[in-house]
Amino acid sequence: MKEKLSQAIIVEGKYDKIRLSNIYDAIIIATEGFGIFNDKAKQKYIKKLADSCGVIIFTDSDGAGFVIRNFLRNICAGGKVYNAYIPDIYGKEKRKTSPSKENKLGVEGIPDDIIRNSINNLVLNEDNIRQGDITMADLFNLGITGGANSSYLRKELTKHIDLPEHASSKALLEVLNLMYSLDELTQMVSDIVST
Secondary structure, three states, X not given: OXXXXXXXXXXXXXXXXXXXXXXXXXXXXXXXXXXXXXXHHHHHXXXXXXXXXXXXXXXXXXXXXXHHHHHHHHHOOOOOEEXXXXXXXXXXXXXXXXXXXXXXXXXHHOOHHHHHHHHHOOOOOHHHOOOOOOOHHHHHHOOOOOOOOHHHHHHHHHHHOOOOOOOOHHHHHHHHHHHOOHHHHHHHHHHHHHO
16 A cells, blocks of 8 residues: 655656655656756746655665755755655666666665655654754764764764765764764764774
8 A cells, every 4th residue: 555645755767756656645756867957847846845745855875866866955945855865775676787887776676665764764744853962063073074984984874874875974964863862873883883
C-alpha cells in the first residue's frame, strides 16, 4: 500500500519518479537532471510547492545529485525544504549496461526500505521536528571539522548515519540536529575514534 505524503518529492529522472510513485502517493517531480537549470516554469512550480506544502529533495548521492540539490535549495529559499539522503551504495541499476561515473546506485536502484527510511526519518510533521542543540562549533570541538583528522572522522560519521560522502558540513549539521542530541553525537564520535 502506498504511503500518502503531503509534501512534494523532487527527484532527478523519470525512472526515479516511477520508482517513488510505487511507494508514495504524492506529487513527484523529475528535474530531468541538469535540465532544471533552464526550465523556468518548473523552477517556479517547485518554488510554489515549497512555499505551500513543502518539498522533499531526494536526489542521487553522487556529485551531480548534490549540484542539483543545492540549486533546488537556492530556488526554494524561504520555503519548506526537506533534504532526504540515500547512503552511498555501490553497484549498477538493473536497466543500465554500466554503473554510474561514481559507481553508486541512484534513487531508482535503492531498496524500498532504504527509500522509506530516508524519507520517513525526516520527521515530516513540523510539530515533531527536533530542535537540535548541535552547532558548527560543536562539530569543530569534536574534531568533525577543521582538524587534521576531521576528513576521516566526517567520512566515518556520514557512513554511520547513512549519509552520502558528498554531504557538506552544513547538511551533516542539519541531519544531526534532526536526529541526535549533542550527547548522542559525542558518544558516536567517541565510538568511531575508539574503533
